[in-house]
Amino acid sequence: MNFTLHIWRQKNSQTKGEFCTYQVDNIDSDTSFLEMLDQLNEQLIEKGEDCIVFDYDCREGICGACSLVINGHPHGEKKATTTCQLYMREYVEQTELWIEPFRAESFPVIKDVLTNRDAFDRIIQAGGYVSTNTGSAPDANSQLVNKNDADAAFDSATCIGCGACVAVCPNASASLFVSAKIAHLDRLPQGKVESDMRAKNMVRQMELEGFGSCSNHRHCEAVCPQEISISNITLMNSLC
């Protein structure tokens, strides 16, 4: 397969960026999207040029490091999939690809298509935890948890913190990310105790970081690689 790639190149957060066009040929259909970019970077090294910088790590859809907006879609069009788990066989029809960073004021571009998502860490620091210290825990089975509650908590806890929900939202709201953590802990007796304070503190931090508010576009839910439901946002709002 052959592709024409228009890739966002930007030197740093202070300079303006632009699309640069590259050609990659003879790509095997079982090649992953990021492996295709690896091959482009190998070509750039051969030519003596600076490589395209992008975030990646586990390449199995769980670490949340990879990002990219591909032809207008965060993590590409494929449902419930991160960029690292896209394969070029999905792109038989689209041989011209536009590759951009996640765009949001609170995720400034560091270089090329790589952004700074530290704001998410600071939101977790504002309250995304149970205030338990090491060594103080009672026996794990001393507090029973209804299976449905545990399963629902897991569904929220599965968030990988990639930020696609922010990138797709017209308001650049982080509501899905924030509410997933709030809901995860609210649904368990261990987390319930601090729920109100946690929700207020995390939402306040989200606003301080410059993320917008939710106005029910529901694009976040559609784009989320972990299929986290916007019902989490309803729960968050009820706690705030």
Add this chain to the structure above:
Amino acid sequence: MHKLNSKTPTGDIEKRWDKHLFDLSLIAPQNRAKYNIIVIGTGLAGASLCATLGESGYNVQSFCFNDSPRRAHSIAAQGGINASKNYQNDGDSTHRLFYDTMKGGDFRARESNVYRLAQLSGNIIDQAVSQGVPFAREYSGYLANRSFGGAQVSRTFYARGQTGQQLLLGAYSAMSKEVASGKVKHHSRSEMQEVIIVDGKARGIVVRDLVSGKISAHTADCVVMCTGGYSNAFYLSTNAKGCNTSATWRAHKKGAFFANPSFTQIHPTCIPPTGENQSKLTLMSESLRNDGRIWAPKKIEDCTKDPREIVEEDRDYFLERMYPAFANLVPRDVASRAVKSICDEGRGIGTEINGEKLGVYLDFSSIIECIGEDKVRAKYGNLFDMYERISGENPYQLPMKIYPAPHYTMGGLWVDYNLMTTINGLFAAGEANFSEHGANRLGASALMQGLADGYFIAPRTVANYLAKNKLEPVDLNHPNVIQAIDDTKERINKLMNAPEPKHSPDYYHKKVGRILWGACGMSREREALKSAIEEIKALQIDFWQNVKVTGVENDMNQTLERAGRVADFIELGHLMCRDALEREESCGCHARLEYLASDGEAKRDDENFAYVAAWEYSQKGTILNKEQLNFEFVKPSVRDYT
């Protein structure tokens, strides 16, 4: 030869850790704020350690190369975490978990350490549940367990196929609490370059800011490395792309002994590679072996057929045939070697690469028939989805294709019972150290060890070190600090300006990976190892002469990051082969073809090789030190899984 002192306590094994805890010196709460500790890496060991030290009142500086602590590769662990809670009343106990771990490791681990790990396993589950880790539960509300990786008891706790993610997020949230309290100062996108040693003690590190390229020194009272394993030496592995040996290797070159580097675990159930440009391999959780049946066609001519067209009598369920008692649940090393032998016979299936078909089937049709697709989906849904995303095939209809891949490294920095390396004040925790798994790690034991080290062991032993040593602050202008910065800059300069730049870092990484996979992978043999050692030496010279790094050093430059890591993998690869050559026996993962029983099982030589190989770096040639292993509480037996 250096005299290795493991500082292992004596007496009843059940009481050793308690006795040791009492003997360790304490620091009073009001004095803890006077101490500074550096923690490198934020996986399970690092994040749990940062949280615990912060809660106790110490000042912690933490560093990771990712953009957030939550990205550490612990996040990808799927299957579960062991604990000898005996909630299922099936005869589990601390002693049984201890024994199973010793036996699984083929009697190449230290008894005292392994017993302590088993003792602490239950506390880890308590801690995680209190943090809100959503483990699987029964309808009764009690925690669910499953049997995992050949264990004959159900002691594995799990959170669907994302146990590592949930445990890491638990540790990360606990760490975040301490970042908020100000006790932990965290630095993301920061890679350790050198350890700073003053008066024989680790007193800091040199770090490269991966965004600006700026080099800076950070000093403290001691340093803990929680930097994970080195499976990426093989290039293709199940590890995240960024996982590397650089922190441990550079510590090794400053005096930390590297133990058992050839003890690398090959995981039997990974998705086979499909082409030359593949960048990593993905593991399919071992839990799938509980219900999936592994087979290959009996006849070579069937290997290209649709598997559904191969009738039952033409299928070879080879693990069931070879190991009737444990069948599909034999330990990882045994299963991996069996799969390899089938493919070596020419009975592999799947994409042909370089004239070989490397794959066998993992088939769920029996269990789907037995309990129905819905129940199978409830158990393994996310794993099946993941397989389909990667392979493009539906495992509910077609059997999965699997092949072994490098996954975990039992080897690592040598540590004593206090998790301290041979450099005073330099500790290593989690996969970065060699400790508990001997020559082979059991499934669901990596998460257990990382968290035992981080939550319960290192916080106590680090405090003891600080209490016992009088440490004056180290000035940033100290000559050893300046020297470490200069060494770092010189090294980067060399990488940026090779005399005849020709090939990318990945080119060299693939080369060293191929050499290691061939000579130091699932089976090892004297002559192959000897020639691999020579090849790696030549590759090292080639690398420093011809590596091509584009861009500049004082900017974000992932090519430069990779080049630095590959340079270290090449040197480590050399030592892996030397270690494998030196160990003239087979044990656990280490299958020396010259020392295998006729059924393919490892033939240990306890008389001559019941030791930990601890390698001491020297520019004149690395020296082998031996820590003899004594077995007082378990009798080394022949691992027999037939």
